[in-house]
Amino acid sequence: MSYLQESATTRGLVTISKLQEMRQAGEKIAVLTAYDASFTALMDQAGIDVILIGDSLGNVVQGESSTIPVTLEHMVYHTSCVAKGQESAFLIADMPFGSYSTPEQAMLNAAELMRAGAHMVKLEGGAWLAQTVKFLVERSVPVSAHLGLLPQSVHTIGGFKVQGKSTESAQMLINDAKALQEAGAQLLVLEAIPSELGKKVTDAIQIPTIGIGAGPDCSGQVLVMHDMLGAFPGRSPKFVKNFLSGQSSIEAAFKSYIQEVKTGKFPGPEHCFKST
Numbered sequence: 001m002s003y004l005q006e007s008a009t010t011r012g013l014v015t016i017s018k019l020q021e022m023r024q025a026g027e028k029i030a031v032l033t034a035y036d037a038s039f040t041a042l043m044d045q046a047g048i049d050v051i052l053i054g055d056s057l058g059n060v061v062q063g064e065s066s067t068i069p070v071t072l073e074h075m076v077y078h079t080s081c082v083a084k085g086q087e088s089a090f091l092i093a094d095m096p097f098g099s100y101s102t103p104e105q106a107m108l109n110a111a112e113l114m115r116a117g118a119h120m121v122k123l124e125g126g127a128w129l130a131q132t133v134k135f136l137v138e139r140s141v142p143v144s145a146h147l148g149l150l151p152q153s154v155h156t157i158g159g160f161k162v163q164g165k166s167t168e169s170a171q172m173l174i175n176d177a178k179a180l181q182e183a184g185a186q187l188l189v190l191e192a193i194p195s196e197l198g199k200k201v202t203d204a205i206q207i208p209t210i211g212i213g214a215g216p217d218c219s220g221q222v223l224v225m226h227d228m229l230g231a232f233p234g235r236s237p238k239f240v241k242n243f244l245s246g247q248s249s250i251e252a253a254f255k256s257y258i259q260e261v262k263t264g265k266f267p268g269p270e271h272c273f274k275s276t
């Protein structure tokens with residue numbers, strides 16, 4: 001049965017082992033963000049594999065200009081809303097800025113997100129986070145890493161800029177990915193890096209990679225829901241595509257996104273970054 005013929009009620013729970021199997025089988029993983037129960041139910045029934053409760057809610061829900069002001073309390077609240085709408089999809093919750101500065105602090109905060117209904121938590125950062133990842137995984141909290149453009153680091157970077165363009169920074173990113181996998185991370189989000197590097201990182205590790213502006217060779221793709229529905233005012237990053245235009249409903253837009261990710265139609269070259 002293809003993913004399109006399967007109904008949400010018969011497809012069963014998406015688990016981390018299912019995502020690992022999909023990577024091995026070459027079936028692309030379709031991911032969207034959600035922040036409430038209603039949109040969660042619609043995208044889950046459309047067949048989305050993974051839903052990310054992103055700290056991008058700072059931008060798209062709260063009207064902030066970065067994710068920095070988002071608190072653990074906000075993330076817990078939206079995670080519990082999403083958990084109410086979930087049927088089959090695997091749920092990942094972002095740990096917000098400043099909530100994982102030490103392994104112990106990370107564990108207490110991750111536990112709150114897991115109690116709210118998350119199946120995995122996501123942290124932004126490189127090899128310096130390996131100890132924290134190991135600490136969480138040992139205590140039964142599944143972890144997704146996040147490399148490339150790290151929005152929580154916007155003020156140390158000095159803006160939202162494509163990462164890994166130089167040979168040195170590309171090699172560092174590959175080393176970070178290996179270190180985080182070694183520490184026990186079971187998924188890796190890659191944001192705003194050249195497509196060539198997205199492929200190199202994916203080839204260098206065994207866990208699934210989920211790209212946003214990281215090229216077509218990642219194991220899966222993620223977009224912010226408001227962006228892919230054309231519901232976010234202002235200028236969109238290059239990797240955004242509007243999936244509602246040409247469709248007659250939000251459900252149809254979700255299905256179109258899932259189909260384009262599964263068939264490899266999205267992302268096209270116009271949504272990707274080059275090395276030079």
Ligand SMILES: Nc1nc(=O)c2c([nH]1)NC[C@@H]1CN(c3ccc(C(=O)N[C@@H](CCC(=O)O)C(=O)O)cc3)CN21
Binds near residue numbers: 162
């Ligand atoms: N609505 C929304 N969509 C997102 O994808 C998103 C958020 N919010 N908030 C958190 C982070 C911030 N993100 C961003 C924000 C801006 C760019 C951006 O302006 N990128 C430029 C590239 C700049 C360069 O060339 O160096 C672009 O043209 O895409 C990228 C990712 C991704 N995340």
Ligand SMILES: CC(C)C(=O)C(=O)O
Binds near residue numbers: 033052055212
């Ligand atoms: C853009 C994705 C990867 C994210 O971290 C978010 O939505 O917060």
Ligand SMILES: [Mg+2]
Binds near residue numbers: 055056067094151
């Ligand atoms: Mg985030």
